[in-house]
Amino acid sequence: QVQLVESGGGLVQAGGSLRLSCAASGTIFRFGTMGWYRQAPGKQRELVATTTSGGSTNYADSVKGRFTISRGNAKNTVYLQMNSLKPEDTAVYYCNVPFGGMEYWGKGTLVTVSS
Numbered sequence: 675q676v677q678l679v680e681s682g683g684g685l686v687q688a689g690g691s692l693r694l695s696c697a698a699s700g701t702i703f704r705f706g707t708m709g710w711y712r713q714a715p716g717k718q719r720e721l722v723a724t725t726t727s728g729g730s731t732n733y734a735d736s737v738k739g740r741f742t743i744s745r746g747n748a749k750n751t752v753y754l755q756m757n758s759l760k761p762e763d764t765a766v767y768y769c770n771v772p773f774g775g776m777e778y779w780g781k782g783t784l785v786t787v788s789s
Contacts, residue, residue, distance in 0.1 A: 676699070676700040676701055676771065676773060677699050677778075678697070678698050678769045678770075678778055679696065679697050679781075680696050680767065680769045680780045680781070680783040681694070681783060682695050683767060683783030683784045683785045685786045686785070686786070686787055688759060688787055688788065688789050689759065690759050690787070691756060691757045691759065692756045692785060694767055694783060695746075695751065695752075695753050696710075696751065696752045696769030697748070697750070697751050698751070698778075701750070703773075704749055705771050705773055706726055706727050706772075706773075707724055707726050707727075708724070708725060708745065708750070708752040708769070708771050709721065709724035709725070709771075710723050710724075710743060710767055710768065711770050713766050714762075717765075719768070721734055722737055722743075722767065723743040723754060724770075725743045725744065725745055725752065737756075737763075740756065740758045741755065741757070742755040754767070756785070759785075759787045761788070763785060763787050764785060764787050765785060766782040766783065766784050766785075767785055768781075
């Protein structure tokens with residue numbers, strides 16, 4: 675059973691930075707794609723960024739130039755470096771992995787950006 679655990683969320687002032695981490699367990703295989711999504715209060719969950727094992731990345735327009743997704747040296751870890759944070763970035767951030775025909779999600783980590 676694949677399990678994803680996020681960490682690194684917290685409270686930060688506008689303009690600040692945070693780094694989120696996601697570590698996966700439960701498989702010997704290396705994931706092809708790993709990603710981050712977020713869900714703000716009263717809104718639908720939305721894509722933030724994804725990365726493939728080949729190094730390709732994809733970002734939501736709202737975070738381009740501010741956020742960077744990267745894979746860790748350890749197998750099946752992914753990071754999200756968030757700079758120049760804005761109050762509208764406030765949300766629960768979820769790690770996501772499509773694998774074996776299923777979608778796996780972590781429990782999320784809360785990011786709060788104060789103005």
